[in-house]
Amino acid sequence: MAHPRQEIRHAVATQLTGATAAGTRVFRTRVLPYKRVELPALAVYTPTETVNVDVDTAPRELERSPELVIEGAVKAAGSENVDDALDAMALEIENALHADPTFGGVAADAVLSSTELDIIEDGDTLVGLVKLTYKVEYFAPAAVPPVLDDFKTADIRHNLSGAQHVDNQAHDSITGLEE
Amino acid sequence: MTFSALLERADVAVRGILGGTVNYAPSVGIAVDVTGIFDAVYVKVDAGEAGVSSTGPAVFLRLEDLPSDPTTDAATVTVAGIAYSIREAEPDGQGGVLLLLHKA
Numbered sequence: 001m002a003h004p005r006q007e008i009r010h011a012v013a014t015q016l017t018g019a020t021a022a023g024t025r026v027f028r029t030r031v032l033p034y035k036r037v038e039l040p041a042l043a044v045y046t047p048t049e050t051v052n053v054d055v056d057t058a059p060r061e062l063e064r065s066p067e068l069v070i071e072g073a074v075k076a077a078g079s080e081n082v083d084d085a086l087d088a089m090a091l092e093i094e095n096a097l098h099a100d101p102t103f104g105g106v107a108a109d110a111v112l113s114s115t116e117l118d119i120i121e122d123g124d125t126l127v128g129l130v131k132l133t134y135k136v137e138y139f140a141p142a143a144v145p146p147v148l149d150d151f152k153t154a155d156i157r158h159n160l161s162g163a164q165h166v167d168n169q170a171h172d173s174i175t176g177l178e179e
Numbered sequence: 180m181t182f183s184a185l186l187e188r189a190d191v192a193v194r195g196i197l198g199g200t201v202n203y204a205p206s207v208g209i210a211v212d213v214t215g216i217f218d219a220v221y222v223k224v225d226a227g228e229a230g231v232s233s234t235g236p237a238v239f240l241r242l243e244d245l246p247s248d249p250t251t252d253a254a255t256v257t258v259a260g261i262a263y264s265i266r267e268a269e270p271d272g273q274g275g276v277l278l279l280l281h282k283a
Contacts, residue, residue, distance in 0.1 A: 033224075033230040033232040036231065123231060125233070125281060127224050129227045
């Protein structure tokens with residue numbers, strides 16, 4: 001069973017694929033540098049998560065809030081302003097995620113919390129970066145419950161006060177519980 | 180011989196061996212071919228978590244060869260058929276200037 005954060009990253013990447021100028025160039029936790037021909041591109045990260053432990057449920061369930069970061073990278077094309085390209089990409093990302101803020105049901109909700117734009121001039125062309133951060137919420141058990149065998153039979157002995165001889169104890173044997 | 184004069188002689192000597200033809204076009208006036216030392220070393224652009232693989236094209240020229248001052252003029256240069264705009268001009272204070280380039 002995959003961790004819910006993994007499911008969220010996969011679902012978000014799927015939701016963004018084909019929905020922006022990046023087309024199918026949507027990566028999960030991209031760490032290797034992009035080649036220029038790979039731009040524009042998107043990358044999805046979940047770098048941090050906070051947990052609200054003040055949820056009063058039994059069995060204990062945690063309200064978890066990962067930070068979902070989507071980075072879009074573009075390069076200057078002709079006379080196009082990089083900031084315009086970044087804003088256009090941001091709008092495409094927002095529309096794609098707003099269409100289903102549960103990402104197919106793997107999250108309870110997702111809300112855009114911040115946007116950062118940056119233009120870097122170090123290379124042979126201008127490179128623009130837009131970083132959208134979403135606050136995501138999902139609920140999960142505090143611990144993964146163990147997988148138990150089906151309850152099929154019961155073997156019950158009653159030993160009152162712990163003083164009865166085994167021959168005098170009531171004994172019930174129940175079978176067929178799986179039916 | 181002053182240090183400046185010595186450096187100029189060194190620049191001329193090095194450009195004569197390592198230099199190539201660079202077309203320098205001032206924003207106003209006629210473009211000229213000058214000798215300069217061009218390179219485009221690998222640069223990792225620090226953009227986000229991943230970054231972008233790129234190059235940092237740059238050319239070293241002598242100011243006395245140029246029809247305009249690249250620190251104030253929006254000139255362009257062409258090297259090996261590729262046109263560049265000047266994103267930054269870094270004079271060395273000894274008559275030379277390093278032009279950091281962007282593809283036009």
